[in-house]
Ligand SMILES: Cc1cc2nc3c(=O)[nH]c(=O)nc-3n(C[C@H](O)[C@H](O)[C@H](O)COP(=O)(O)OP(=O)(O)OC[C@H]3O[C@@H](n4cnc5c(N)ncnc54)[C@H](O)[C@@H]3O)c2cc1C
């Protein structure tokens with residue numbers, strides 16, 4: 353067991369108890385033993401898993417996440433956080449990348465087997481502001497967090513996807529089918545423009561005469577910070593879903609804290625799992 357996992361076992365204990373509700377403030381957080389309805393390969397290291405979750409599915413708001421208990425893993429007891437990719441009255445789905453021992457254990461599960469989950473977690477994205485053009489930015493598996501809200505918005509906008517190579521670009525066809533304009537950038541140029549997604553976005557923004565846009569972004573921290581800086585400089589709102597290592601996922605262990613600007617104290621700690629994971633760019637006090 354790793355150091356972080358040992359320290360966080362205490363917090364995990366109460367989440368492992370088989371109770372129907374775990375209360376997180378006034379918002380009920382549910383725990384379900386879910387059955388895997390579908391587990392399919394998407395591309396490269398990316399997979400989609402659909403879980404039967406009638407208690408959690410109807411409660412999910414765009415940008416929220418769930419905590420999955422990786423099965424049969426004696427030396428890794430912590431739940432792994434995943435954005436909800438799809439949700440309906442009966443189920444939730446995740447779109448995930450196999451990166452380590454937890455995701456590898458999840459990946460070995462077959463349809464019909466069960467997995468323990470808690471959720472919905474976090475606050476998710478706010479409602480899109482009427483009158484503003486929605487712009488989404490997805491880096492790698494961050495694309496998964498952008499799906500739910502885009503499916504419900506009447507107003508279509510532009511979505512930018514970035515990654516190292518073609519296999520890191522996810523959900524582009526889904527956004528196209530929803531009527532969104534899709535812009536892609538890969539570092540190796542294997543699909544879309546060669547270079548960083550920020551460069552593609554900058555060119556697009558420079559061609560616009562107005563900045564009546566609102567950004568919703570999920571991806572690696574460096575990418576989020578770059579878009580957050582642009583939002584402050586060009587004076588538009590950017591909602592950033594922060595990807596932090598999480599031990600408990602419910603606000604108890606402080607593994608996931610970031611510095612949040614505070615008008616009186618300068619800054620204060622905020623928990624990504626409970627106070628986030630979505631923050632407006634001006635709220636975040638980035639480390640130098
Ligand atoms: C709010 C939130 C939503 C997420 N949504 C998704 C999603 O939709 N799809 C998806 O594939 N992943 C998502 N992640 C990341 C996912 O939780 C991690 O990839 C997973 O926990 C890794 O577990 P592991 O045991 O396989 O990896 P480990 O063996 O613990 O680590 C393997 C490697 O992955 C890195 N890693 C572990 N956790 C994270 C993390 N949170 N962020 C960045 N790198 C990490 C480690 O540093 C290490 O290099 C999300 C994370 C957060 C915080």
Ligand code: FES
Nearest residue numbers: 601603605606625
């Ligand atoms: S992961 Fe424990 S407080 Fe956020």
